[in-house]
Amino acid sequence: MLEIKNLHAEIDGKPILRGIDLVVRPGETHAIMGPNGSGKSTLSHVLAGREGYTVTDGSATFNGKPLLELEPEERAGEGVFLAFQYPVEIPGVNNVYMLKAALNGIRAYRGEKELSAVDFLKLVKARVKAVGLDESLLNRPVNEGFSGGEKKRNEVFQMSVLEPRLAILDETDSGLDIDALKAVAEGVNALRDEERSFIVVTHYQRLLDYIVPDYVHVLSKGRIIKSGGKELAHELEARGYDWLTSEAA
Amino acid sequence: MEALERILADLAPAGPLAEARLRAAEQVRAHGVPSTRQEAWKYTSLASLKDVAYRAASEADGAVLDAPSLAALPLASTSPHRAVLVNGRFRADLSTLDALPAGVRVTSIAAAVAADAEHVATVYAEQYAPEAVFTALNAALLDDGLIIEVDADSSLDAPLHLVFVAAGATPLLRTPRVIVRAGRHARLRMIEEFVGQDGDHGLTNVVSDLSLDEGAVVDHHRLQNEPVSTAQIGRVRATLAANATFNSDSVTFGGALTRIDIEVALAARGARCRLNGLFATTGTQHVDHHTLIDHQVGDTHSEELYRGILDGRSRGVFNGKVLVRRDAQCITAHQASNNLLLSRQAEVDTKPELEIYADDVSCAHGATVGELDTQALFYLRSRGIDEAQSRALLTYAFAEKVVETIPLDSIRHAIEERFIGAGALSELEALLKQS
Numbered sequence: 001m002l003e004i005k006n007l008h009a010e011i012d013g014k015p016i017l018r019g020i021d022l023v024v025r026p027g028e029t030h031a032i033m034g035p036n037g038s039g040k041s042t043l044s045h046v047l048a049g050r051e052g053y054t055v056t057d058g059s060a061t062f063n064g065k066p067l068l069e070l071e072p073e074e075r076a077g078e079g080v081f082l083a084f085q086y087p088v089e090i091p092g093v094n095n096v097y098m099l100k101a102a103l104n105g106i107r108a109y110r111g112e113k114e115l116s117a118v119d120f121l122k123l124v125k126a127r128v129k130a131v132g133l134d135e136s137l138l139n140r141p142v143n144e145g146f147s148g149g150e151k152k153r154n155e156v157f158q159m160s161v162l163e164p165r166l167a168i169l170d171e172t173d174s175g176l177d178i179d180a181l182k183a184v185a186e187g188v189n190a191l192r193d194e195e196r197s198f199i200v201v202t203h204y205q206r207l208l209d210y211i212v213p214d215y216v217h218v219l220s221k222g223r224i225i226k227s228g229g230k231e232l233a234h235e236l237e238a239r240g241y242d243w244l245t246s247e248a249a
Numbered sequence: 250m251e252a253l254e255r256i257l258a259d260l261a262p263a264g265p266l267a268e269a270r271l272r273a274a275e276q277v278r279a280h281g282v283p284s285t286r287q288e289a290w291k292y293t294s295l296a297s298l299k300d301v302a303y304r305a306a307s308e309a310d311g312a313v314l315d316a317p318s319l320a321a322l323p324l325a326s327t328s329p330h331r332a333v334l335v336n337g338r339f340r341a342d343l344s345t346l347d348a349l350p351a352g353v354r355v356t357s358i359a360a361a362v363a364a365d366a367e368h369v370a371t372v373y374a375e376q377y378a379p380e381a382v383f384t385a386l387n388a389a390l391l392d393d394g395l396i397i398e399v400d401a402d403s404s405l406d407a408p409l410h411l412v413f414v415a416a417g418a419t420p421l422l423r424t425p426r427v428i429v430r431a432g433r434h435a436r437l438r439m440i441e442e443f444v445g446q447d448g449d450h451g452l453t454n455v456v457s458d459l460s461l462d463e464g465a466v467v468d469h470h471r472l473q474n475e476p477v478s479t480a481q482i483g484r485v486r487a488t489l490a491a492n493a494t495f496n497s498d499s500v501t502f503g504g505a506l507t508r509i510d511i512e513v514a515l516a517a518r519g520a521r522c523r524l525n526g527l528f529a530t531t532g533t534q535h536v537d538h539h540t541l542i543d544h545q546v547g548d549t550h551s552e553e554l555y556r557g558i559l560d561g562r563s564r565g566v567f568n569g570k571v572l573v574r575r576d577a578q579c580i581t582a583h584q585a586s587n588n589l590l591l592s593r594q595a596e597v598d599t600k601p602e603l604e605i606y607a608d609d610v611s612c613a614h615g616a617t618v619g620e621l622d623t624q625a626l627f628y629l630r631s632r633g634i635d636e637a638q639s640r641a642l643l644t645y646a647f648a649e650k651v652v653e654t655i656p657l658d659s660i661r662h663a664i665e666e667r668f669i670g671a672g673a674l675s676e677l678e679a680l681l682k683q684s
Contacts, residue, residue: 048631051623076633088628092646092653096681097674101642102632109633117677139681141646142628158632 006058018222029198034219044170048082077109079165083155090142131187149180156187173207185210205237252303274389280382289380306421311338326659337423352403358394394426401432415445427457431465438468453481461493473501492519501528515549526555527651530563537566553584559595570602578609
């Protein structure tokens with residue numbers, strides 16, 4: 001599904017990613033862990049197509065398409081979804097209207113018919129219940145005045161409506177208390193199936209107790225320095241990152 | 250302006266107001282057309298109007314539009330109370346004013362003058378400052394317009410919709426005037442909508458004078474949607490008695506060159522006004538708003554929010570003056586001007602102007618000029634919304650702020666249609682509320 005080869009990227013001339021190799025197959029959940037400044041968020045953003053990063057070498061292929069050459073909305077059309085670490089507040093843009101535009105944008109990209117407002121609302125109502133988002137937030141401006149937990153829940157809710165093939169969760173656990181974390185993880189787990197893949201980017205092992213990964217990769221200074229199964233996350237929790245980063249150096 | 254001199258030279262008013270009109274014409278001649286050397290016209294040059302062969306719109310010019318042509322024009326409101334003026338002339342046959350409630354009267358100025366000159370004599374009593382030369386011109390050429398009277402404690406069940414149609418095969422100088430008298434505790438919501446037929450190259454020189462008695466509430470919505478070939482110079486003046494409220498929304502999408510002056514005199518305690526404005530321009534459009542809020546006495550209050558969205562090589566001007574007179578204490582006056590530049594060639598000049606001669610005053614003002622938020626843009630695109638639509642959505646959001654508090658769907662829908670398509674959002678919102 002996703003094949004990243006020797007990916008190098010920099011921001012303002014400063015190298016951040018320095019040779020990432022990663023293969024994600026359908027249905028797999030990969031956790032990317034690592035200390036602050038290791039390039040975790042950069043990897044998420046480069047995959048989603050945020051401006052400001054320059055890819056200097058390597059490639060990322062998504063279902064046979066050259067992902068890095070696509071516009072952000074084309075990537076969404078291909079089925080990539082980024083759950084933001086800091087979901088953007090957009091005053092004046094209605095939450096549910098944005099989602100309708102998004103879903104129909106993706107459908108148009110795939111050559112599918114637009115969903116009518118009535119059918120769309122049916123879908124939305126079902127999904128909003130499933131992720132436990134307060135229904136009154138639907139008719140509010142995107143993320144404006146939402147609590148930290150509501151913002152993350154809104155990301156998962158959007159994901160559940162847009163049904164991506166690959167979801168990238170960028171530090172979705174940051175700023176959440178344990179109850180909110182559990183709720184968000186439940187929402188994510190409900191979306192896991194044999195086709196859908198996840199990349200879970202996190203600093204802490206805590207989230208991985210609830211979203212159990214198939215693989216764990218440790219990122220340091222822009223490279224994956226260790227990969228393993230879910231037990232690697234526990235080892236990191238117990239021993240920190242130092243033993244790995246010093247080993248790598 | 251050669252054309253203007255010719256128009257004034259040809260002026261031969263008859264009837265009881267002839268003398269007053271000639272006096273106004275004399276002041277127009279004395280002041281001349283404003284130049285950019287005058288502070289009030291610094292950013293708005295009238296050079297593009299100089300060589301246009303305007304002629305004064307005649308009674309015959311008022312007859313050019315028929316009902317099917319009117320129906321073909323997209324109008325913002327479907328209110329049952331509608332008064333139509335074509336090239337500045339009231340057209341009873343195109344208007345629907347039969348259902349006005351008792352205590353509300355709409356009369357054409359031409360009819361009022363014919364019946365009773367005293368009725369409009371106040372229009373001619375004034376002296377005109379040089380920067381207000383177009384108000385003098387309006388008085389000199391004033392053949393028609395509307396007088397709207399709302400008696401004490403009276404109100405309308407739906408907005409009063411005034412439609413000004415510009416329809417000239419040759420460039421016309423149109424000079425309608427609107428006179429509004431709202432009695433004690435009267436309530437009036439009115440829309441002044443300016444539209445036109447493609448290819449019109451005229452100049453609409455319109456003046457609206459409103460007086461609000463004690464406790465009256467007037468909502469004045471102005472929608473400038475004339476063709477981008479038409480010029481407009483307009484003035485709105487409101488005088489408020491004690492505890493009266495004046496809410497003004499000035500929305501400008503159309504016009505090649507638009508200059509609007511809005512002046513509010515808060516003349517007695519408890520009077521308050523809210524002035525909101527929105528303009529969205531592209532190509533070489535030019536929109537200039539000058540507002541003046543005159544806090545003449547204490548315990549008067551004003552709020553002002555103007556937003557501009559400029560694309561292409563268009564230009565916007567906002568000059569918001571707040572005057573607090575000597576010893577007018579316990580004043581609040583808040584003003585904000587926010588502008589969005591969608592193109593590098595677009596330009597906006599925004600200037601708050603506070604003149605305060607009292608000490609117990611809470612005044613705040615702020616002006617911003619910016620571009621679309623790149624983070625928000627990326628967020629929307631990452632969700633699958635293409636760049637053009639994402640930009641449109643964010644632009645709409647910026648515009649919507651100005652009208653979010655207006656309980657008038659027609660103006661909100663006009664803004665929705667302009668940026669994201671008719672009904673795009675409102676239909677979904679309505680469905681969501683139902684379910």
